[in-house]
Amino acid sequence: MFENTFQGPGSGTYIDHTIEILLMLLVAFLLGLLLGYILWYKWRKLYLELDDEHNRLKALHLELEKNHASLRYKCDELEKENTVSRRRVQSLEGDVSGLRFKLEKFESELAAATTGGARMAMGAVAGPPPNPDDLKVMEGIGPKIEKLCNNIGIWTFAGLAATPVDTLRKMLDDAGPAYRISDPATWPRQAELAAAGKMDELKEYQDFLLGGKDPE
Numbered sequence: 149m150f151e152n153t154f155q156g157p158g159s160g161t162y163i164d165h166t167i168e169i170l171l172m173l174l175v176a177f178l179l180g181l182l183l184g185y186i187l188w189y190k191w192r193k194l195y196l197e198l199d200d201e202h203n204r205l206k207a208l209h210l211e212l213e214k215n216h217a218s219l220r221y222k223c224d225e226l227e228k229e230n231t232v233s234r235r236r237v238q239s240l241e242g243d244v245s246g247l248r249f250k251l252e253k254f255e256s257e258l259a260a261a262t263t264g265g266a267r268m269a270m271g272a273v274a275g276p277p278p279n280p281d282d283l284k285v286m287e288g289i290g291p292k293i294e295k296l297c298n299n300i301g302i303w304t305f306a307g308l309a310a311t312p313v314d315t316l317r318k319m320l321d322d323a324g325p326a327y328r329i330s331d332p333a334t335w336p337r338q339a340e341l342a343a344a345g346k347m348d349e350l351k352e353y354q355d356f357l358l359g360g361k362d363p364e
Contacts, residue, residue: 281305285350286338288330288360296323308339331361 280303283294296319302308316332334357341350357363 276303281342283308283339285342286335286360287354287357288332288335293320293327293330296320296327305339305343309336309343311336334360334362 276298280298283289283297283302283305284291285305286308289297297303297308300315300319302311313333313336316335320327320330320332334353338350338353341347341353354360
């Protein structure tokens with residue numbers, strides 16, 4: 149098809165040479181076009197893949213943002229619940245402290261009542277001592293109340309001074325309504341002064357009292 153163009157005149161016509169050149173240019177053009185198409189197709193495919201990946205990542209990013217917003221909302225709600233729970237705990241701790249204080253007070257009163265009851269039982273069993281004191285010296289104690297004190301084991305000033313006021317009130321309550329008007333609040337103090345032999349101070353204290361009761 150292609151003749152040797154270096155053979156000199158007469159070996160081919162000008163048209164033949166022109167056609168050959170055009171054919172060569174056409175082949176080169178077609179090869180370039182084919183190569184360009186291959187490269188374009190390759191890069192277009194890569195672009196589409198990258199675009200799909202970009203869209204996928206974008207959708208994933210939006211989903212993560214939604215999840216983040218949801219988690220933040222849940223976190224805020226948990227913080228609110230935590231604050232409410234902390235306040236409830238503080239309130240319950242205050243209630244526990246109050247109940248503990250009441251329990252300790254109750255245990256103290258129970259121990260005092262138990263000690264007083266034991267003392268009464270021991271006094272009742274043991275009977276009067278050799279030299280019992282005259283409890284009627286106390287302002288507010290007459291013969292009948294002195295007998296009540298003897299019945300629960302109180303025979304001396306020292307014994308009366310060591311007896312809780314609640315025990316004395318229970319003694320009066322158990323004796324009946326007629327004795328409930330008496331107030332034993334000052335009896336242990338009077339008995340303490342008498343047991344110590346401070347009779348002058350006892351007299352001053354009794355002068356201060358009104359019917360055996362503290363006027364204050």
